[in-house]
Amino acid sequence: xxxxxxxxxxxxxxxxxxxxxxxxxxxxxxxxxxxxxxxxxxxxxxxxxxxxxxxxxxxxxxxxxxxxxxxxxxxxxxxxxxxxxxxxxxxxxxxxxxxxxxxxxxxxxxxxxxxxxxxxxxxxxxxxxxxxxxxxxxxxxxxxxxxxxxxxxxxxxxxxxxxxxxxxxxxxxxxxxxxxxxxxxxxxxxxxxxxxxxxxxxxxxxxxxxxxxxxxxxxxxxxxxxxxxxxxxxxxxxxxxxxxxxxxxxxxxxxxxxxxxxxxxxxxxxxxxxxxxxxxxxxxxxxxxxxxxxxxxxxxxxxxxxxxxxxxxxxxxxxxxxxxxxxxxxxxxxxxxxxxxxxxxxxxxxxxxxxxxxxxxxxxxxxxxxxxxxxxxxxxxxxxxxxxxxxxxxxxxxxxxxxxxxxxxxxxxxxxxxxxxxxxxxxxxxxxxxxxxx
Numbered sequence: 001x002x003x004x005x006x007x008x009x010x011x012x013x014x015x016x017x018x019x020x021x022x023x024x025x026x027x028x029x030x031x032x033x034x035x036x037x038x039x040x041x042x043x044x045x046x047x048x049x050x051x052x053x054x055x056x057x058x059x060x061x062x063x064x065x066x067x068x069x070x071x072x073x074x075x076x077x078x079x080x081x082x083x084x085x086x087x088x089x090x091x092x093x094x095x096x097x098x099x100x101x102x103x104x105x106x107x108x109x110x111x112x113x114x115x116x117x118x119x120x121x122x123x124x125x126x127x128x129x130x131x132x133x134x135x136x137x138x139x140x141x142x143x144x145x146x147x148x149x150x151x152x153x154x155x156x157x158x159x160x161x162x163x164x165x166x167x168x169x170x171x172x173x174x175x176x177x178x179x180x181x182x183x184x185x186x187x188x189x190x191x192x193x194x195x196x197x198x199x200x201x202x203x204x205x206x207x208x209x210x211x212x213x214x215x216x217x218x219x220x221x222x223x224x225x226x227x228x229x230x231x232x233x234x235x236x237x238x239x240x241x242x243x244x245x246x247x248x249x250x251x252x253x254x255x256x257x258x259x260x261x262x263x264x265x266x267x268x269x270x271x272x273x274x275x276x277x278x279x280x281x282x283x284x285x286x287x288x289x290x291x292x293x294x295x296x297x298x299x300x301x302x303x304x305x306x307x308x309x310x311x312x313x314x315x316x317x318x319x320x321x322x323x324x325x326x327x328x329x330x331x332x333x334x335x336x337x338x339x340x341x342x343x344x345x346x347x348x349x350x351x352x353x354x355x356x357x358x359x360x361x362x363x364x365x366x367x368x369x370x371x372x373x374x375x376x377x378x379x380x381x382x383x384x385x386x387x388x389x390x391x392x393x394x395x396x397x398x399x400x401x402x403x404x405x406x407x408x409x410x411x412x413x414x415x416x417x418x419x420x421x422x423x424x425x426x427x428x429x430x431x432x433x434x435x436x437x438x
Contacts, residue, residue, distance in 0.1 A: 021039055021042065021043065022039065040074075040077070043070050043073070043074065044074060046067070046070060047067055047070055047071055047074070047130075049063075049067065064126070067126060068125060068126055068129065071126065071129035071130065071133065072129060074133055075129065075132055075133050075136060078133070078136045078137070078140065119167035119168055120168055120170075121166070121167075121168040121170075121171060124168065124170060124171070127171065128170070128174065131171070131174040131175070131178065132174075134178060135174070135177060135178055135181065138152070138178065138181045138182060138185060139181055139185075145185065145186070148185075148186075149186065149188075152182065152186065154189065154192055157179075157182060157189055157192065157193065157196075158196060160175060160178065160179065160182075161175075161179065161193070161196050161197060161200065162200075163175055164176075164200070164213065164214030164217055164218065165213055165214055166213065166214075167213055172213065172214055172217045173217075175217070176217045176220060176221060179193065179221055180221065180224060183221075183225065190225075191236070193221075193225075194222070194225065194236075194240060197218045197221055197222060198222075198240060198243075198244040200214070200215075200218055201215060201218050201219070201222075201244055201248060202244060202247070204248065204251045204253065204257075205247050205248060205250055205251055215256060215257040215260075216256065216257040216259075216260045219257055219260035219261055219263070219264055220260050220263075222240075222245075222264050223260060223263045223264045223267055226264055226267040226268060226271070227267055229271055231271050231272065232272065233268075233271055233272050233275075238275070241265075241268050241275060241278075242278060245261065245264050245265060245268070245279075246265075246278060246279050246282045247282075248261055249261070249279075249282060249283055249286060249298075250282075250286045252291070252294075254294060254297065255293060255294065255297065258297050258301070262300075262301050262304060265279055265301070265305065266304060266305070266308055269305065269308045269309055270308060273308065273309045273310045273313060274310075274312075274313060276305050276308075276309040276313045276317075277313050277316050277317045279305065280302065280305060280317045280320070280321070281317065281320065283298055283301070283302065284320055284324055287324065292331070292333040292335060292336050295328065295331075295333075295336050296335050296336060296339050299328065299336070299339045299340055299343065300339070302321070302343070303343055303346055306346055306348040306349060307346070307348070309348070311348070311351060314348050314349075314351070314352055315352070315355075315356075318352045318356060318360075319359065319360075319363075321349070321352070322352070322360050322363050322364055323363060325340050325343060325364065325367075326363055326364050326366060326367040327367070328340035329341060329364075329367035329368065329371055329384070330367045330370050330371060330375070332376070334376075334377040334379065334380055337371070337375065337377065337380045337383075338377075338379060338380055338383060341380065341383040341384060341386075341387055342383070344387045344390060350390075353390075353391070353394060354394055357394055357395055357398055358398065361391060361395075361398055361399065361402045362402045362405065362406075364391075365391075365399075365402045365403060365406050366406060368384050368387055368388055368391075369403070369406055369410075371384040372384050372385060372388065
């Protein structure tokens with residue numbers, strides 16, 4: 001706190017002196033590069049002054065407005081023809097490094113990432129311009145990349161990626177754009193960015209929610225990166241899929257980033273459809289049997305994966321899919337049962353049923369018959385009869401046979417259960433008799 005007050009006190013003195021400085025646009029035509037550089041550096045360093053933007057703090061409003069106008073002036077200055085020395089450009093980058101690292105401190109807000117809360121940063125009018133200035137510098141074609149690399153270092157990129165923990169969605173959106181640009185411009189940092197983003201994502205797998213925001217943005221960054229991967233996939237790229245993206249399905253809070261996760265998985269499958277079975281098997285291994293909302297998400301993802309994968313992959317995991325759908329069909333949660341029944345409209349699943357009908361029908365008939373006889377939801381029952389009609393159209397003779405087999409098994413189960421109930425009643429009667437004759 002003392003350090004903050006000290007820099008604020010020094011900064012206010014600088015702000016007062018800025019009132020006498022000319023606008024940069026007014027001195028471009030009639031001043032030497034050295035004079036422009038001197039004014040530019042004074043202004044850019046003054047913007048490193050940090051203010052208190054809390055809602056109950058209305059102090060230094062004039063100085064805050066001066067800083068905002070200077071930031072806008074610096075952005076406008078970037079649009080002018082570059083006649084300045086490389087030292088001026090270097091100073092721009094240094095300024096952004098300093099202000100970018102310090103402007104987001106002490107903003108972590110605890111909370112459940114699944115709750116739809118929106119936190120808006122009070123200092124956003126200044127921070128937005130800082131990010132815009134940094135973005136303009138990165139995309140500026142006239143600035144030598146070698147100069148930028150001296151200041152946009154791995155440590156700087158690491159701090160930028162860490163800022164995704166900001167609760168303000170506007171800030172995360174700006175950061176996403178900046179990281180995209182850095183990834184595209186600095187090839188030397190590409191592997192580093194992928195590893196850092198992966199490490200932050202993997203925290204969610206172990207339920208580490210100290211940094212509860214930014215997971216969807218991390219996945220959006222990876223999604224655009226994956227689309228640029230060459231085919232066939234390299235070992236490092238496969239490792240990203242197997243050790244980062246697939247384990248993210250295990251989290252109890254996958255709802256907060258599932259859409260972006262699915263897009264990443266589908267991007268991989270477009271590159272190499274053969275990796276689909278790894279994702280499907282992992283999903284079945286950690287199937288959320290006690291979380292209906294997550295179960296519906298998994299069913300949606302399963303169908304999207306089936307749409308883009310090949311028949312060979314579907315054939316390899318077909319029995320696992322049918323067994324899982326059979327369990328989902330008889331779910332008491334009507335949305336899970338509905339979603340699993342709707343999947344029989346999928347072309348790949350229909351192909352699987354028709355191609356392996358002798359194996360599939362005996363498995364799936366159990367859940368369908370139970371639904372038709374006893375499910376509490378009328379819509380689910382209607383969809384069940386629709387799927388039964390599909391099976392009849394595929395092979396009516398086989399359908400009659402497996403239906404009869406299911407009926408016989410059901411009757412045997414009923415008789416077995418009746419015999420067990422009778423044994424328990426006899427045992428209960430004996431116990432009651434002994435108790436009464438003591």
